[in-house]
Structure formats: structure tokens, C-alpha cells
Amino acid sequence: MRTWKTYLLLTAALTLATSPAKADLLFWSTQAKPVEETQKMRDNVLAGFGETVDYQASDGGPWLTRIQAETQAGSGTIAVLGGLHGDFTSISANLADLGAVDLGGAAVNPNFMALGQLGSGEQKYLPWMQATYIMAANKKALPYLPAGADLNALTYDQLIAWSKAVAEATGGPKFGFPAGPKGLKHRFFQGYLLPSFAESTVTKFRSAEAEQAWTKFKDLWSYTNPASTGYGFLQEQLLTEEVWIAFDHTARLADAFNQKPDDFVAFPAPAGPAGRGFMPVVAGIAIPSTAPDMEKAKALVAYMLKPETQIATLRATNFFPVVDVTLPDDMPASVKASGAAIAAMTGAADAKPALLPMGLGEAGGKFNQVYIDTFERIVLANQDVRTVLDSQAEALRAIMKETGAPCWAPDKPSEGACPVD
Template structure:
């Protein structure tokens, strides 16, 4: 279920963003809504019926009336046409969604609200992202998801001496995988490198920033040579069937893989099934730090929101640790505040929250975000990194030769879309430049 959610979010995010832009544009020219009406809360996430109902159940404890509406662009446009006006008090969307709206001038600053929520333990890097390259915050980082490492406890017997899970380096990971391979006769490290796996996220959001400090602007650099060589070494002790794994939960439970990397939602089935057998830990550290992708779901208020007071109260309610605990348990998105773990009865969920907080809040963590909508080039973007992986690591083709090809493709793509760089690359104006 969580696996489907992750894919659904990514797909719907792009489709819903356009509709949301239309919605806000219509709102901007419409009369103000009548006072006293419930707060209308739109979200680009939690569209499936079960997820929406769970969110509505969580919102039922809010003091005030809230109407939760998962956003479907086509449906909302038809509604707008039929009714004429729909007041929106609060918006929830991915960073990329909200970035687009902010870029269109449709979101109001929320610095004052953020100041009142200073106890929510939101990492500084995430707060900076919420500024969307401006001087003011355009959304309140609400909940997050990310990608983590997980290991079966029997793999810990082969952990290199002196290595710590919370500060594991890629070299430690290579040694660890080597030890397990030698002892077991089969590699026990795994990656979701299958056709529908998220290996491209690992290459772009974790491996590249950890070695080069960026994902695009450092596509070709001396650091990338080291990176690819370490990756080749790591792959020597990686289970080759990872090329068929779309999700790591089943291989972990089957015991084919003892150590894996994957999306939180895709790891959850294994951890929930055997919480005592697995331990989650942050992604490895590279020479430049720990590159991670934080999929942030933020709360934003439209510029012309007529339900500001109620929306502010709703923001306060949604960002409470107790509310975050319920969301983490029922919807798979986790609050930034690790203290919410005290409100979570499920040990697996609580452990995941603590690991996420530990990874994403660590000072050496380089926070990146999912690629924005690149139009038709979104899949090409991901395939470019996969191609680099398969050519360099699987086929053993020359690194520089491969990266030259890949960089050319990436440059064409970004140039064509005109997309500025996004974290972990420095955010700037104009199309992101590929070296």
C-alpha cells in the first residue's frame, strides 16, 4: 500500500500541480467567500480513498470545521466551473508543487507562523528549502518521507570493526558487504535496481551528493571518478538479483538480502513484519557528507486566504507531535520532530521516525529534494542516472566516456525544460547547468 502511495504521489504531483495553478488563478479573481464557513484544506497527497479517510479522521479532532480535499486537477476544475467559487484556507503539497505555486506568486509568507512553531524541531536545511530561494518562507515543512538503509540483525555480526551504523561510510559499506559475501558465499547487499526500482534516486540523491556535494552541477568531476569506482567495488558484493528488485521488502524478508537501501514506504512491510529482526539507519557518508533526499510535504496558505486565522490554527494542529505520530502510523509520512515517537505505539514506526530524524537532521546531511516537474524529461532525468550506473558499474564501460554521454543528455534535458537547479545543487535562476 505504501509502495503504491509513493508512486501515486509522484504521478499525481505533476498532474495536480497544473490544476492547482488554475484553481488559485480562478480564486484570485473571485469574490471573497462568506465568513463562518469551514476551513477548506486541499492536498496533492493522500488522494486514495483510504488515505483520505484516514486524514479526515485525524482532522476530526481539530477544534473547528475542516473540509479535506485531495487534489485532482481535472475534478477540481469541473467543480470550479460548476460552483463558481471555492475558498481555500490551506494547501498541502510537495516541495516542487509549492515551489511552482510560490513562483507564480500565489502563496503568502508564513514566517510569523514558523516563528510560533520553533519547537517543532524542523531541520534548518528543510526550513531553508521552504524559502524556495527567496527571503521569506512560503510554506511550513509539515511531514516528510525519505530513503533509508536497513540491515538484518544477523548482518551486524559482519559490521567492520569500529564502524557505526549512524556514521557508516561507503567504504565501511564496501567492507561490510565484502565480509558478508565471503562468509555467506553469496552477496547479501541489495539495491532496488529493478525496472521499477528507485536506484536512480540513490545515484542522484544519495551517492552523488555524498561524493561530489551535488547531483547535477557535479555530474562530471574528479570526485565522480572515485564515486564510480567505489560503486563498482560495492557492486562486486551486491546481490546481482538486485537488478530484478523493484522493492527491497521481499528480498529482506526472504533472507536473500541482509543490508539494503530503499524508500521508507518500501521498507516498511519488512520492518513491520519482523520489527525485531531489522534495524534502520542513515544512509552512508561520503567524502562530502551524507546526501539524502527529503520528500517534504508542506503547508501553505494562498495569498488571498479568507480563512487565515483558522488556517493558522490548523497548521498548529497538524504540526503537533501527537498529530504527526498519527500521520506517521496511518499515512507513512513522518513528522520532523523525533519526540513524536513517544506518541507512537508501533515500535517499527517509532524506530523509523527516529532513524529518519537522525538522518535528516544530522549536521553532515546534504538535503536534496525530488526533481521538479521536468515536463517530458522527468523520466529521461532518472534514466540518465540509471544509464550511468548500468554502463559504468554493470558493463564496466569507461567512466568518463559514459558520463560524457550522460551529461550531454542531461544538459539537453534541463536546457529544454529551463528548470533551475534544485537541492542538493545550489538553487539559482535559469536552467540548471550541467558541467
């Protein structure tokens, strides 16, 4: 005859047999969401940590809801959080200070370390991985570089002079820009052009410095292939030699380097008077204050920044390292070329990171359209720069007031909606 004690033991045994083993550490992330990337994170990146890690990828909404619920409860199961810079901004107060974490000598990009403080004075997250936009050129263009120009430290004036020399030598404009319907032109204006001249994306949108930026871009457009208004992925035009010099996202240049690795070079975006503006897509790694085992969580964070782990992460996600690493020889040509350019750009003394827009919600499309309309009016329709900036600044100001979104780098932090001067 079975006793209640026997019944309870059988029930417990059945539960253990049918329930998955509880992971030591839950890594809750908005990144590496495709199934194949998630599995590579588990098998190829985290397997070497030495503790069982349950890597779970989530959309932004559920990701935020869960961490907020655990914070409100005062205890939780999440050991480590992974996300983009903007994912952390609303939960900064609930993140542990990682300033004392021993990174074992890993040389982490200082600009990204500063971003990880989220304006708090504490290291709220550590940089984890990055993607960005770069320049590429056919090696046939290199002999036409201006005298004394350093390909890894070009200015906008030098890029214009180079493009002009190539156009004159070849009989037509050879600079290519992703100005087509599917091109990422707005990211160039938001993250590269304006920050390089005005050290701003929003506040100084209509400033004298912004006026200078757009005037310079009009000069560059004089030597830009007019078919650029239809370009989306510049790798195609590089391969056909429609263009010899191009700007685009690393993923949209990859085929050119992989198909003809000996024909092309990658290099950083140019610099203006305010610095070398560039837009990093920065992912970070953080620890919630409710982490069940703070010491193990800190050990995992340190592990993620080891050079060998950063390389494994690159293989798994196509996001680049944020620490100084030497890439193995068996990496694809596009990775090696882009990686060197990204390292030179992000580590430059005049580097000026400009983050992706944050806090705009459904108004993100309208925000981007302001920059697209500005480009079309100034460059394509040849309207007066000052008149256009004054007009478009009103549209931008309305969006910022509507959303209440505070400023993001390179603009200075704001209380409430980011102002448009």
C-alpha cells in the same frame, strides 16, 4: 395568498436545507488523495482542531489552477495549501510568510525549514510530513561492522568494508540493491550517491567528485548480490536472507520489519565527502495570500505541526513526522524502525537533502533514464567512468535545455535551465 416575501423566505429555507454547510477553513491539498486517507485526515487528524476544516484532496493540475484563479481574482476561499515541495515552487510569490507563526516549541527539522523558504528569505511553507529511503540489515550482519563504525553514521567506505566482511564470512555477496526493472535505483543515484560526493545532482554530473562517487559504487557492487539486477522490493530478499544489508524505500522494506521485527535493524544512508546525501519526499503546508481568515489559517498550520497531530498524520497517511516526536508503542514495527532511522538521517549534522526532480514535465522519464544508463554502462558493462560521464552529461544537458527546468537542491539555484558543467 403567498406574497413574494414568503416565496423568497421559502426559497432561502430550501436552499439552506439542501446545500452543505460552508466549512470555516478549506484545506486544499495534493496529498492523502486515496479516499480512505482523505477520510482519516478529516476524522482522525483535523477533527481535533476546534474549527470546521474541509479537507479536499486534488490532483496537481486542478490544485494549481484553483489557487492561480483565486490569486488572479484577488480573493479566495482556500485557507491552507498542502503539497509537495515542487508544488509550491511556481506559486512562491503568492504565499504568505509563515516565519512568525508560533509553533509552540515544536522542534522542526532545520533542513526542511530551509527548503520551505524556496530561496526567498521568507518561510513560504512549513514542513508538514515526509517519506524517504533508508538502509536495513539483518542483525546477523552486525558483528561484521568495521571497528569503530557507528551504524547511524556510516560512510561509504565503511559500508563497502562491511559488505566485504559479510561476503567473506558467508561465502557470497550479501548486499542488496533495487536494480531490477521495478527498482528505484535511479533515486539512489540522484538523491544519495551523487549528492554525497559532488553536492549535486545535475550541475556536477560529470565532475571529478562524481567520478569518485561512481568508482566507489563499483567497489560496493563487488560485494552486491548479482541477482540485484532483478530486485524491486528488498523486503523479500531480506526475509529469505538472500541479502543481509539493503537500501530501499521505507514502504518497500516494511514487510521485513513487520513479519520479523526482531531480526532487522534500520539505519541512515551512508555519507560521502560532501555529506550524507538523502532524498526526502517533503510535503509542506502553506497559506495563500488570498486566505479569507489569515489568523485561523495560521492557527491550523501550527496545529498540523503539533507532535500529537504529526503522529495522527503518520497513522492516516504513512508519511513520517518532520518534528521531533516519540512514537507510541502501538505503532507497527516498520514504522518504529523506519521512524528512528529517518530521524537520525534527516537530523544528522552532515545531512544533505536532495529533492525529487522538479520542472521536467513529461521529460522526467528521460531524466531518470540518464542515471539508469550511466549505472548500466559503468557498473554492469564495466565501461570507463570518465568516458561514460562525459557522454551521459550531453544527454542530461539536452534534457535540461529542452525543459528549461531550473536547479533544485542540492544544486544551487539557477536562472533558467539548470546547467551541466
